[in-house]
Amino acid sequence: MRQPLLALASFAVLAASASAQTYVGSYRVQDGAAWDTNPQVYSAQEAAALLFGGAPTDYAISINPSISNPSTITHTGYYSPWGLECGVFPEGGKVDQGASGYDDPGGINTARSAYVDDNCFEDQTNYVWRVQATPLKATPVPGLGLLGLLSLSAVLGGVGFGLKHRSG
Incomplete structure (x- = not known):
């Protein structure tokens, strides 16, 4: 009995977390500050925010x-990874080793930012979608009512009582 209820509860949680995405714009990685000014390192999502x-x-x-x-x-x-070609990486990732900033300490792959003018070109664009939780619509569901619940309890109680006496 617990497993079906757990499955039903899990489904309800997943359904409640439904979301919609709306396109809001784009940005080019190279539109960020110049690498040699030691700008802050951004993930693609941080740059969008x-x-x-x-x-x-x-x-x-x-x-x-x-x-x-x-x-x-x-x-x-x-x-744009420091000292490497522009590449594709997960939206929430970034690298900032050593002191804070893209150019400090410097060295191959010591920093990776989605918003810095360094190794990416004009056609390397990140497209941004806003994620919005969608409220669930209330849908009337036929129920058992109080009398039905009491009847179900009596039936389930009777089944449990019968099993108890047979096993003993």
């Missing part, structure tokens, strides 16, 4: 240029 407001978790990032179909969201972004 900086540019569009809100919190990093409000956004999903995609390298797919489709702006009308949320199913194309890749949850990855273009990043």
Whole structure:
């Protein structure tokens, strides 16, 4: 009896966490501050929050240029790693080794930012989608009512009583 109830509760939690995505804009990695000014390191989601407001978790990032179909969201972004070519990495990741900032301490892959003018080019664009929780609509569901619940309790109690006496 506990397993079906647990499964039902799990489904309800998953259904309650449904979300919708709305395209809000894009940014090029190279539009960030110049690397040699030691700018702050940003994840793709942090850069989106900086540019569009809100919190990093409000956004999903995609390298797919489709702006009308949320199913194309890749949850990855273009990043500029220090001393390496522009690459694609998870939307929430970043690297900032040593002291704070993209150019400190310097060295191959000691920093990786989604918003810095260093190793990415004009066509390496991160597409930003706002993630919004969608409220669940209340749907009337036929129920047992008080009399039905009492009847069900009596039946289940009787089944339990019968099992108890048979096993003893």
